[in-house]
Amino acid sequence: MQNNTDITSASTDKWDIVIKPKSSLFEFNFKEIWAYKDLMLLFVKRDFTAQYKQTILGPVWHFIQPLFTTIVFLVVFNKIAKIPTEGEPAVFYMCGITIWNYFATCLNATSNTFVTNASIFGKVYFPRLVIPISVVLSNIVKFSIQFLLLLGLMAYYGFTKGHFYFGWTWLLVPILVLMMALLGLGAGIILSSLTTKYRDFVVLISFGVQLLMYATPVIYPLSFFENSKYLPFIQWNPLTPIIEAFRYAVIGEGTFSMQGLIYSATFTTVLLFVGIIMFHKVEKSFMDTV
Amino acid sequence: MSIVIEVENVSKQYRLGQIGTGSLSHDVNRFWHKVRGKEDPYLKIGAENDRTKKGDSDYVWALKDINFTVEQGKVLGIIGRNGAGKSTLLKILSRTTGPTTGTIRGRGRIASLLEVGTGFHPELSGRDNIFLNGAILGMTKQEIRSKFDEIVDFSGVERYIDTPVKRYSSGMYVRLAFAVAAHLEPEILIVDEVLAVGDFEFQKKCLGKMKDVSVKDGRTVLFVSHNMGAVKNLCDKGLLLENGQMKSFGDINTVMQNYFKKGDATEGVFFSDKLEKSEVVAIKSLKLLNQNGIVTETFDIGDDLTVELELESDMDIENPNIAVGIKSQHGFITIANSMFDGTRPPNLKKGLNYVSITFKDIPLLPQQYFLGIGMRSYDCKTFLMTTKDIGFFAINTTMKDLGIFSPMAEEMVRDSVTPFIPYEWDFGNGNKQSFNILSNVRK
Numbered sequence: 001m002q003n004n005t006d007i008t009s010a011s012t013d014k015w016d017i018v019i020k021p022k023s024s025l026f027e028f029n030f031k032e033i034w035a036y037k038d039l040m041l042l043f044v045k046r047d048f049t050a051q052y053k054q055t056i057l058g059p060v061w062h063f064i065q066p067l068f069t070t071i072v073f074l075v076v077f078n079k080i081a082k083i084p085t086e087g088e089p090a091v092f093y094m095c096g097i098t099i100w101n102y103f104a105t106c107l108n109a110t111s112n113t114f115v116t117n118a119s120i121f122g123k124v125y126f127p128r129l130v131i132p133i134s135v136v137l138s139n140i141v142k143f144s145i146q147f148l149l150l151l152g153l154m155a156y157y158g159f160t161k162g163h164f165y166f167g168w169t170w171l172l173v174p175i176l177v178l179m180m181a182l183l184g185l186g187a188g189i190i191l192s193s194l195t196t197k198y199r200d201f202v203v204l205i206s207f208g209v210q211l212l213m214y215a216t217p218v219i220y221p222l223s224f225f226e227n228s229k230y231l232p233f234i235q236w237n238p239l240t241p242i243i244e245a246f247r248y249a250v251i252g253e254g255t256f257s258m259q260g261l262i263y264s265a266t267f268t269t270v271l272l273f274v275g276i277i278m279f280h281k282v283e284k285s286f287m288d289t290v
Numbered sequence: 291m292s293i294v295i296e297v298e299n300v301s302k303q304y305r306l307g308q309i310g311t312g313s314l315s316h317d318v319n320r321f322w323h324k325v326r327g328k329e330d331p332y333l334k335i336g337a338e339n340d341r342t343k344k345g346d347s348d349y350v351w352a353l354k355d356i357n358f359t360v361e362q363g364k365v366l367g368i369i370g371r372n373g374a375g376k377s378t379l380l381k382i383l384s385r386t387t388g389p390t391t392g393t394i395r396g397r398g399r400i401a402s403l404l405e406v407g408t409g410f411h412p413e414l415s416g417r418d419n420i421f422l423n424g425a426i427l428g429m430t431k432q433e434i435r436s437k438f439d440e441i442v443d444f445s446g447v448e449r450y451i452d453t454p455v456k457r458y459s460s461g462m463y464v465r466l467a468f469a470v471a472a473h474l475e476p477e478i479l480i481v482d483e484v485l486a487v488g489d490f491e492f493q494k495k496c497l498g499k500m501k502d503v504s505v506k507d508g509r510t511v512l513f514v515s516h517n518m519g520a521v522k523n524l525c526d527k528g529l530l531l532e533n534g535q536m537k538s539f540g541d542i543n544t545v546m547q548n549y550f551k552k553g554d555a556t557e558g559v560f561f562s563d564k565l566e567k568s569e570v571v572a573i574k575s576l577k578l579l580n581q582n583g584i585v586t587e588t589f590d591i592g593d594d595l596t597v598e599l600e601l602e603s604d605m606d607i608e609n610p611n612i613a614v615g616i617k618s619q620h621g622f623i624t625i626a627n628s629m630f631d632g633t634r635p636p637n638l639k640k641g642l643n644y645v646s647i648t649f650k651d652i653p654l655l656p657q658q659y660f661l662g663i664g665m666r667s668y669d670c671k672t673f674l675m676t677t678k679d680i681g682f683f684a685i686n687t688t689m690k691d692l693g694i695f696s697p698m699a700e701e702m703v704r705d706s707v708t709p710f711i712p713y714e715w716d717f718g719n720g721n722k723q724s725f726n727i728l729s730n731v732r733k
Binding site for chain 2: 014015017018020021036038039042043044045048049053054106119120123124125126163253266284285286287288
């Protein structure tokens with residue numbers, strides 16, 4: 001596609017672009033998305049620089065949000081509701097919040113893909129999947145900043161209480177983040193495909209994500225539900241094994257279940273697959289229905 | 291010449307009314323047909339897209355069975371009245387929406403300029419926006435970097451390049467946006483007429499750049515416009531759409547004649563329907579004559595141009611106002627307007643009426659021209675008739691005929707604008723009224 005100036009020599013039956021009403025279910029052009037990697041990175045840069053223009057604190061806001069959430073959780077769930085935690089409560093909460101936030105922002109932001117970008121999509125063609133992928137990538141930057149804060153908090157308790165967890169399990173972190181990213185992306189593009197025509201889903205997402213947090217071991221450890229009749233519900237949640245494993249990897253608490261992670265990975269793959277098919281179907285017609 | 295774009299049986303169906311109520315049941319019905327291996331039940335219905343008539347179907351064909359090919363290096367002008375399907379066709383070609391049926395094949399990259407500055411972020415600097423906008427339009431970072439200096443040069447906003455674009459004046463914003471677009475190098479460029487909105491300088495730059503792109507670089511351009519002067523100047527081929535269907539395709543001159551005329555009318559004679567339902571006057575025929583009384587579409591500099599109008603009115607109208615303007619690709623050049631010159635046209639009676647106007651010694655440069663004609667009621671509040679771009683004619687005198695041999699002259703006159711032209715109304719029965727703004731000044 002790049003140096004295609006010599007188009008006269010192309011054979012008559014070779015076309016670079018074919019526009020058809022319906023594409024086959026699995027026709028999906030990863031190569032094309034790769035060709036737009038520059039655009040993807042520029043979107044990441046835009047998201048990041050534009051968000052904090054004309055703010056005084058800038059990226060520091062990334063610290064403030066999880067910090068305050070941790071404090072509130074500490075007061076409400078630990079001190080008032082007395083829900084037990086594993087390890088140092090503050091570290092426990094922040095660890096869960098960090099990874100949960102990543103999922104939630106990925107899902108929220110990608111689920112709006114079509115609606116918020118309608119003005120660009122209506123004027124120019126590029127593979128639409130570039131947008132949700134760039135959202136997931138730009139949130140990795142935010143996640144990394146919040147992860148640093150988590151490490152800072154761990155170091156603080158490490159100095160004051162003399163216990164700092166560090167081990168080979170840290171190597172699991174990138175894998176778990178990737179799983180979270182793909183899960184958020186998959187769910188996000190499915191929802192974004194649905195919202196173009198039926199805006200009902202916008203309402204659903206806004207409170208659905210909040211409620212989902214309570215069905216995920218963010219404010220409580222999975223062990224809290226041991227021997228409880230609710231345990232299967234929590235275990236069916238594909239986020240559960242990832243969050244538990246993340247805690248296990250970073251602070252050495254929580255349960256690491258290979259079986260659970262395989263379940264999550266399978267779930268993610270199917271979700272992503274369905275999502276891509278739906279997204280691909282909608283991107284052709286959404287300008288007429290949005 | 292190889293074919294770079296091939297459009298085959300392309301149709302596009304839209305659903306009228308609000309999406310929401312009923313669309314779920316339609317979706318379910320559609321799915322149920324699909325499961326049983328039947329055809330989509332809603333594809334069968336769908337009326338021709340004539341917005342002036344009330345249809346009984348919820349579905350309309352915005353485009354129906356469009357077939358054409360474009361060769362490399364050609365400029366195709368897509369013309370038609372509002373709602374003919376031009377924009378829908380552009381949207382499908384630029385892949386912002388899919389066709390309902392049919393296939394489009396293209397060679398090389400297709401870039402569409404349906405607007406400039408798509409994706410500009412107000413908070414980002416000019417520099418960042420050049421990269422972002424360039425990438426959105428399909429350039430790689432490498433390409434943008436290599437052309438960056440050229441783009442900044444072309445835009446003329448070098449001093450502000452690190453300032454957020456929200457601080458730019460609207461002119462600077464558009465210049466920067468256009469500069470990026472102008473440095474795209476796709477094999478196929480799709481341009482909407484909205485691009486040509488802006489100041490005169492900017493229009494000239496846009497249109498000039500388009501000509502360059504096709505002539506010098508051998509790129510193919512698809513151009514949609516209402517500006518008949520620009521279309522005629524720029525395009526080799528034309529595609530005329532009417533109510534979503536192809537009415538004519540081929541040489542631009544033939545297509546334009548089909549746009550303006552009905553049946554096998556002779557040169558220099560035009561017709562126009564009522565554009566809006568509320569209008570009560572239609573042009574039954576419009577004739578262009580020179581000082582020798584010959585009906586023609588070609589004039590020389592200094593000829594008299596007479597426009598003879600045969601107007602059909604639905605009712606008696608007391609002292610209507612009439613305006614006849616000459617347009618070039620840059621818009622109106624001069625307008626003979628009874629609201630402005632104080633002449634009083636007589637009453638229009640129900641049925642046929644005749645009005646003519648002569649523009650004296652037309653000092654028009656060799657370009658393509660059009661007429662725009664309108665009528666309003668005595669108090670100017672009601673539109674009786676509006677026509678857009680009817681009656682085209684050309685000035686054929688070359689600069690060489692005038693003894694000007696500078697190689698730049700032809701190019702210069704293509705882009706020049708002429709001033710006021712004296713004229714004389716003839717409202718029939720010897721009721722002639724002339725108007726010359728210059729003689730008024732000197733009195």
